[in-house]
Amino acid sequence: MKMPENSNDKNIRLNSWISFIITIASIIIIAWLVSLARIRLDLTEDKRYTLSAQTLKVLDEIKNDIYIQVYLDGEMQIPLKRLRRSVQEMLDEFRIASGRKISYEFINPSASGDEQKRESLFQDLYNKGLVPVRAQYTDGKGGESQRLVFPGMIVNYNGIEVPVNFLKNNQALSYEQNILHSIEGLEYEMIQTISTLASDTIYKVAFLEGQGELSETEVADITYNLAKYFTVDRGVIGGKQGSLDQYSAIIVAGPREQFSEADKFVVDQYIMYGGKVLWLLEQVYVNRDSLSSGETAGFYYPLNIEDQLFRYGTRINPEVVQDMDCMLVRLSVTAGGGQRQIVPAPWVYYPLLAPDQHHPVTRNLNKVKGEFVNTLDTVGLDGAIKKTILLRTSDYSRTIAPPLIIKLREAESVPEEKEFNRSRLPVAVLLEGVFPSAFRNRMAGTLFGGSNREVRNESLPTRMIVIADGDIIRNEVQRTGSTEVPLPLGQDKYTGQLFGNRDFLLNCMNYLVDNNNLMQLRSREMKLRLLDRAKIKDERTFWQLVNIITPVLLVILAGIIYNLFRKRAYSK
Numbered sequence: 301m302k303m304p305e306n307s308n309d310k311n312i313r314l315n316s317w318i319s320f321i322i323t324i325a326s327i328i329i330i331a332w333l334v335s336l337a338r339i340r341l342d343l344t345e346d347k348r349y350t351l352s353a354q355t356l357k358v359l360d361e362i363k364n365d366i367y368i369q370v371y372l373d374g375e376m377q378i379p380l381k382r383l384r385r386s387v388q389e390m391l392d393e394f395r396i397a398s399g400r401k402i403s404y405e406f407i408n409p410s411a412s413g414d415e416q417k418r419e420s421l422f423q424d425l426y427n428k429g430l431v432p433v434r435a436q437y438t439d440g441k442g443g444e445s446q447r448l449v450f451p452g453m454i455v456n457y458n459g460i461e462v463p464v465n466f467l468k469n470n471q472a473l474s475y476e477q478n479i480l481h482s483i484e485g486l487e488y489e490m491i492q493t494i495s496t497l498a499s500d501t502i503y504k505v506a507f508l509e510g511q512g513e514l515s516e517t518e519v520a521d522i523t524y525n526l527a528k529y530f531t532v533d534r535g536v537i538g539g540k541q542g543s544l545d546q547y548s549a550i551i552v553a554g555p556r557e558q559f560s561e562a563d564k565f566v567v568d569q570y571i572m573y574g575g576k577v578l579w580l581l582e583q584v585y586v587n588r589d590s591l592s593s594g595e596t597a598g599f600y601y602p603l604n605i606e607d608q609l610f611r612y613g614t615r616i617n618p619e620v621v622q623d624m625d626c627m628l629v630r631l632s633v634t635a636g637g638g639q640r641q642i643v644p645a646p647w648v649y650y651p652l653l654a655p656d657q658h659h660p661v662t663r664n665l666n667k668v669k670g671e672f673v674n675t676l677d678t679v680g681l682d683g684a685i686k687k688t689i690l691l692r693t694s695d696y697s698r699t700i701a702p703p704l705i706i707k708l709r710e711a712e713s714v715p716e717e718k719e720f721n722r723s724r725l726p727v728a729v730l731l732e733g734v735f736p737s738a739f740r741n742r743m744a745g746t747l748f749g750g751s752n753r754e755v756r757n758e759s760l761p762t763r764m765i766v767i768a769d770g771d772i773i774r775n776e777v778q779r780t781g782s783t784e785v786p787l788p789l790g791q792d793k794y795t796g797q798l799f800g801n802r803d804f805l806l807n808c809m810n811y812l813v814d815n816n817n818l819m820q821l822r823s824r825e826m827k828l829r830l831l832d833r834a835k836i837k838d839e840r841t842f843w844q845l846v847n848i849i850t851p852v853l854l855v856i857l858a859g860i861i862y863n864l865f866r867k868r869a870y871s872k
Contacts, residue, residue, distance in 0.1 A: 352820075355821070356397055360398070361498070366456065366494060366498070367403055369454045369456070370407065371407050371454075373408040376447070379479040383451060394491075409422060422450075428454060430454070431451075431467070435449040451465065451482075455494060455497060457494075464493050467479075470800075472667065485821075487821050503549075505531070505548060507532070507533070508535070508550055508552050511552075513553050513556075519553055521775040529810065530548070538563075541565075542566075548812075549576040549577065549809060549813050550578070552577065552578070552580060554770025556585065558602070558604040559605050564738065568737055568739055579764065580770045581616055581766070582768065582770050583768075584599065585598065597704065597706070613680050613685045614687070615676060615677045616676045617676060619674060620649065621672075621673040621693055622651075624696040624715055625696065626651050627647050628646060629711055630644060630645075630794055631708070631709075649706065650672075651693055652799070655691060655804065656688070656690050668691055668799060668801050669801055673768060674768035676727065684734045687731055690808075691726070693723070696720040697725055698719060698720045727768050728766065728767040730764075733762075735762065737758065740757045765812065772805070774789075788802065
């Protein structure tokens with residue numbers, strides 16, 4: 301016989317359901333409020349999920365929506381998957397910090413089954429500036445294949461598209477280390493581009509002309525890449541005071557003619573009022589065109605700028621570097637049977653310069669390719685000027701003084717290591733602080749008058765970078781008939797190998813013009829926690845047994861404890 305349900309039982313059941321519904325609703329509301337409150341807790345040792353104050357400031361000031369397409373998706377190696385996960389986590393942080401003004405999607409460029417469409421998309425991404433890599437993956441049959449992956453993204457803002465490449469390619473590091481450094485640099489690479497696009501201020505920079513500097517074609521690649529961040533001009537000073545005032549920074553790229561005193565004064569006062577300068581200068585002129593005939597000469601050729609640089613804290617030495625860590629050149633040699641063949645040979649006059657891995661400008665950079673490089677010294681003991689060496693030669697280098705004869709057949713002989721007894725010679729220096737005028741006590745205002753602006757004898761706090769090689773910024777040019785096609789800056793036209801010239805110079809300019817201190821983000825470090833493969837091999841059996849036996853023992857132990865509690869509870 302079924303007993304009628306008591307009203308108290310009905311109330312208990314009703315209250316239980318009400319309590320359950322309230323609990324679920326409370327959880328949903330709390331979760332929603334937490335998402336609105338942007339509460340983020342980073343428990344990682346290196347704070348990899350914590351955005352910097354500089355980044356938060358930029359994201360908070362975004363006015364319009366930003367749409368990002370990330371092309372790092374699909375089947376790929378585990379290191380690239382790790383990079384993909386880090387990119388997504390960083391974009392999630394950006395999206396929340398920006399008040400959801402940033403949205404993104406991941407796209408697999410190889411997803412289409414139509415080969416023609418895939419190739420068309422690949423070419424489009426390449427033309428936009430994304431650099432592809434070949435990623436290995438395992439197919440369904442257990443075989444390995446290769447697929448093109450574009451580890452980068454396209455940032456869209458107000459109809460403007462700018463590419464961002466993630467993957468570093470430092471040849472001195474392992475693949476895993478390059479992935480780690482790519483992850484370290486994600487915040488900077490992303491926020492630098494977003495800051496440039498979203499900023500109301502577009503900074504202007506200029507290449508100086510009038511002293512036989514490198515032509516537009518010879519600096520075409522760096523000009524194109526600088527234009528992603530700045531408005532880039534070219535122009536002659538012409539001794540006109542104030543002609544440089546509109547520029548946040550100027551570039552002096554490989555001059556071959558002497559500076560006039562009037563132009564020197566204009567540049568000096570530009571610096572005194574806080575202007576920034578990237579100097580790329582040489583004291584030894586080498587005719588590179590003559591080298592194609594097998595021999596050329598190098599001469600000391602002052603630029604009448606030496607006294608000015610000396611006052612600022614540095615001196616370029618009239619000597620040419622030879623380095624055992626160098627580029628290869630193609631030589632035509634006689635092989636067996638009297639036939640000629642092309643072989644690669646080390647060319648000590650084209651050193652591979654080592655970046656300082658501790659400074660934001662040069663951290664995690666590949667080596668920089670130089671040509672007939674000079675050296676420099678820092679001078680002066682004035683504590684108002686901070687001096688940081690950015691590029692050096694290797695541990696096995698030497699210098700030769702002009703006049704000198706350079707013969708291409710020198711590459712046929714193997715250099716003696718003991719003759720290269722100088723090490724880590726400075727080639728590029730960053731100068732920061734308050735600079736004295738090179739025209740102090742020279743009545744410059746009278747000599748070069750024409751402006752009502754006060755002639756300063758001491759600068760506002762500013763920066764400059766001096767590089768003792770004008771060719772670091774020069775891209776190779778491929779000539780086909782009358783057509784000239786600039787090659788990527790830092791690329792060896794024979795091997796296709798890409799060095800760090802472009803990244804180095806972009807970092808230099810961004811650092812000089814960096815008013816938000818975003819470059820400091822490049823100093824970020826993360827620990828690489830890789831498994832010890834040798835240890836894994838030796839202890840594999842032990843850990844397999846631990847993984848099998850431990851869960852079984854835990855289950856048995858839990859059963860024993862449960863039975864003990866049951867016996868104790870029911871024995872009373």
